[in-house]
Amino acid sequence: MSMIYRRVALIGLGLIASSMAHAMRRAGLAGEIVGTARTPATRAIAREDGLCDRVTDTAAEAVIGADLVVLCVPVGAMGALAAEIAPHLAPGATVTDVGSVKRSVIDAVAPHLPDSVHFVPAHPLAGTEHSGPRSGFAELFDNRWCLLVPVPGTDASATARLRALWEGMGSNVDEMDADHHDLVLAVTSHAPHLIAYTMVGVADDLRRVTDSEVIKYSAAGFRDFTRIAASDPTMWRDVFLNNREATLEILGRFTEELFALQRAIRTGDGDHLHAYFTRTRAIRRGIIEAGQDTDAPDFGRGTR
Amino acid sequence: MSMIYRRVALIGLGLIASSMAHAMRRAGLAGEIVGTARTPATRAIAREDGLCDRVTDTAAEAVIGADLVVLCVPVGAMGALAAEIAPHLAPGATVTDVGSVKRSVIDAVAPHLPDSVHFVPAHPLAGTEHSGPRSGFAELFDNRWCLLVPVPGTDASATARLRALWEGMGSNVDEMDADHHDLVLAVTSHAPHLIAYTMVGVADDLRRVTDSEVIKYSAAGFRDFTRIAASDPTMWRDVFLNNREATLEILGRFTEELFALQRAIRTGDGDHLHAYFTRTRAIRRGIIEAGQDTDAPDFGRGTR
Ligand SMILES: NC(=O)c1ccc[n+]([C@@H]2O[C@H](COP(=O)([O-])OP(=O)(O)OC[C@H]3O[C@@H](n4cnc5c(N)ncnc54)[C@H](OP(=O)(O)O)[C@@H]3O)[C@@H](O)[C@H]2O)c1
Numbered sequence: 104m105s106m107i108y109r110r111v112a113l114i115g116l117g118l119i120a121s122s123m124a125h126a127m128r129r130a131g132l133a134g135e136i137v138g139t140a141r142t143p144a145t146r147a148i149a150r151e152d153g154l155c156d157r158v159t160d161t162a163a164e165a166v167i168g169a170d171l172v173v174l175c176v177p178v179g180a181m182g183a184l185a186a187e188i189a190p191h192l193a194p195g196a197t198v199t200d201v202g203s204v205k206r207s208v209i210d211a212v213a214p215h216l217p218d219s220v221h222f223v224p225a226h227p228l229a230g231t232e233h234s235g236p237r238s239g240f241a242e243l244f245d246n247r248w249c250l251l252v253p254v255p256g257t258d259a260s261a262t263a264r265l266r267a268l269w270e271g272m273g274s275n276v277d278e279m280d281a282d283h284h285d286l287v288l289a290v291t292s293h294a295p296h297l298i299a300y301t302m303v304g305v306a307d308d309l310r311r312v313t314d315s316e317v318i319k320y321s322a323a324g325f326r327d328f329t330r331i332a333a334s335d336p337t338m339w340r341d342v343f344l345n346n347r348e349a350t351l352e353i354l355g356r357f358t359e360e361l362f363a364l365q366r367a368i369r370t371g372d373g374d375h376l377h378a379y380f381t382r383t384r385a386i387r388r389g390i391i392e393a394g395q396d397t398d399a400p401d402f403g404r405g406t407r
Numbered sequence: 408m409s410m411i412y413r414r415v416a417l418i419g420l421g422l423i424a425s426s427m428a429h430a431m432r433r434a435g436l437a438g439e440i441v442g443t444a445r446t447p448a449t450r451a452i453a454r455e456d457g458l459c460d461r462v463t464d465t466a467a468e469a470v471i472g473a474d475l476v477v478l479c480v481p482v483g484a485m486g487a488l489a490a491e492i493a494p495h496l497a498p499g500a501t502v503t504d505v506g507s508v509k510r511s512v513i514d515a516v517a518p519h520l521p522d523s524v525h526f527v528p529a530h531p532l533a534g535t536e537h538s539g540p541r542s543g544f545a546e547l548f549d550n551r552w553c554l555l556v557p558v559p560g561t562d563a564s565a566t567a568r569l570r571a572l573w574e575g576m577g578s579n580v581d582e583m584d585a586d587h588h589d590l591v592l593a594v595t596s597h598a599p600h601l602i603a604y605t606m607v608g609v610a611d612d613l614r615r616v617t618d619s620e621v622i623k624y625s626a627a628g629f630r631d632f633t634r635i636a637a638s639d640p641t642m643w644r645d646v647f648l649n650n651r652e653a654t655l656e657i658l659g660r661f662t663e664e665l666f667a668l669q670r671a672i673r674t675g676d677g678d679h680l681h682a683y684f685t686r687t688r689a690i691r692r693g694i695i696e697a698g699q700d701t702d703a704p705d706f707g708r709g710t711r
């Protein structure tokens with residue numbers, strides 16, 4: 104793979120940014136990787152590990168002379184960051200982000216950017232429950248999807264170049280409109296996360312079942328919920344506050360269906376339950392066939 | 408490990424029974440393993456694979472001379488099965504089951520059993536989303552908990568012997584009262600399964616997001632729900648119908664909490680969300696420390 108950007112500035116050095124640094128290096132996609140983070144602690148770790156070629160103390164310094172600037176901070180912090188870097192951006196540079204919500208990030212970032220730069224919002228659909236500069240790894244994006252959400256007027260060649268970067272980091276790339284992105288992600292990610300957080304909270308709250316019982320006996324299904332619900336609280340607070348409408352719509356649908364299934368349990372309507380539980384298996388098969396999961400039983404976790 | 412039972416009869420040859428057969432053989436715990444299943448197809452597979460030492464056509468035949476009889480069928484089928492085998496049980500034999508619900512199984516099975524046998528209900532907290540005679544493996548129970556739920560008057564030595572069998576198959580063993588078992592499992596397993604089924608159903612139902620989008624973009628959280636929701640519909644229908652009260656109680660609590668979080672999203676109460684999402688991480692840490700899951704990011708699934 105050959106170099107796609109001469110200088111990439113990563114603003115924020117958490118899971119996504121550090122994985123990008125590793126993935127860009129694996130394929131030689133960037134001439135120089137410059138990074139910065141909000142706290143001295145994170146910058147010190149990045150320097151110690153050699154995560155980037157250069158770590159600057161401020162975002163303003165980091166973006167100087169960069170032909171790609173990637174905003175890798177929580178969704179709610181994007182707008183202030185854009186305002187901070189705007190005066191320092193090189194003409195012709197591309198600005199992108201990796202935020203999990205797109206409409207609100209576009210609304211918060213776009214107004215600050217000068218006309219001389221290209222803005223191509225993006226969202227890699229890959230993550231783990233870990234965070235911080237040491238949680239990243241080069242393979243995170245392999246065979247996962249990255250959604251590009253170009254705004255009206257975005258230069259096609261800027262979009263194509265960013266697409267090449269994500270493909271070089273191992274991703275499959277699709278383009279999508281911001282509102283549709285936010286609805287799709289409400290279904291595949293945001294609502295499931297809120298539900299998992301809620302179920303883990305209920306288990307923690309219940310007086311008659313001890314935490315130690317919940318922990319010991321978690322392998323029966325609950326365990327997967329706790330992994331999801333171990334994700335970063337700040338990131339997820341910002342996701343829900345910034346994808347409010349779509350998340351609430353999906354949760355409304357979810358509650359409706361849950362009530363119908365509760366009623367079936369209460370009235371003993373086994374046929375309704377059986378039919379519902381049968382229908383949901385087709386989606387699972389599709390996911391395995393699409394290579395987005397393996398069919399190994401319980402992912403070998405039963406055997407550890 | 409030495410032999411614990413001379414002859415073990417497995418009634419029903421699905422995931423749990425076939426895993427038991429493999430695990431008992433691994434450690435030489437049974438002199439002879441006899442098995443049977445409802446359909447000729449399953450019995451033929453068991454014979455072809457040599458899953459048991461002997462496969463009989465009926466449950467009545469299978470239990471003859473067995474000193475341990477294990478009921479490995481869906482919870483709703485246990486009562487009729489107990490009635491069928493009761494006249495054929497050897498005096499002094501132990502009858503146990505592996506059902507995911509305990510109170511209703513005890514109520515359905517106990518009345519049929521003669522006084523000359525010991526009834527020691529059990530529930531191994533280990534499973535996968537697969538089912539049938541070829542889905543089992545010897546390691547399924549390793550380091551997982553098995554709950555014994557002895558009924559009043561159960562002989563202590565019969566319970567101790569069954570405990571030794573489960574320990575020999577790799578399990579940790581606890582004893583618990585039936586009603587408490589059903590509440591604990593409603594939290595750690597039954598409610599999470601219903602919630603996962605519901606969320607997958609909603610995604611499948613939504614007109615504005617295609618199934619192919621849901622499938623492609625599932626890695627962002629939804630994927631774990633689909634694995635849980637791929638479990639056997641008959642088994643789970645029976646679980647919900649037979650653990651109605653506890654499941655509905657937990658779902659009631661869940662809905663309450665979910666409404667509170669939805670309200671926080673609607674009103675923009677980020678502090679409430681952040682505090683809730685922070686609290687749930689402690690349970691995750693406990694599960695990892697207890698050896699019931701690994702801390703590997705996303706279980707390496709991000710890297711496939
Ligand atoms: N994790 C996922 O699964 C995932 C997947 C796809 C997209 N995303 C998106 O990617 C972005 C980054 O997520 P991540 O998982 O990489 O997060 P992370 O590991 O928690 O790292 C966040 C980074 O942002 C910085 N930061 C936090 N708050 C800030 C603020 N108010 N102002 C400036 N910098 C701030 C942090 O700096 P310090 O370390 O100095 O505090 C840290 O370097 C988010 O927008 C998220 O929605 C996440």
Ligand SMILES: NC(=O)c1ccc[n+]([C@@H]2O[C@H](COP(=O)([O-])OP(=O)(O)OC[C@H]3O[C@@H](n4cnc5c(N)ncnc54)[C@H](OP(=O)(O)O)[C@@H]3O)[C@@H](O)[C@H]2O)c1
Pocket residue numbers: 419420421422423424444445446447449450479480481482484488505506507508530531532533534535537538539540639642646
């Ligand atoms: N799967 C789990 O995660 C898990 C974990 C712990 C406990 N359990 C409990 O273990 C038991 C068995 O589950 P499993 O996962 O092993 O199920 P499975 O793989 O679906 O196998 C079920 C077995 O029961 C037989 N069967 C089904 N309906 C029957 C009926 N009405 N009468 C007689 N036999 C019938 C089936 O016979 P055919 O093959 O001939 O149809 C099959 O051999 C259930 O009570 C379940 O609650 C399951």
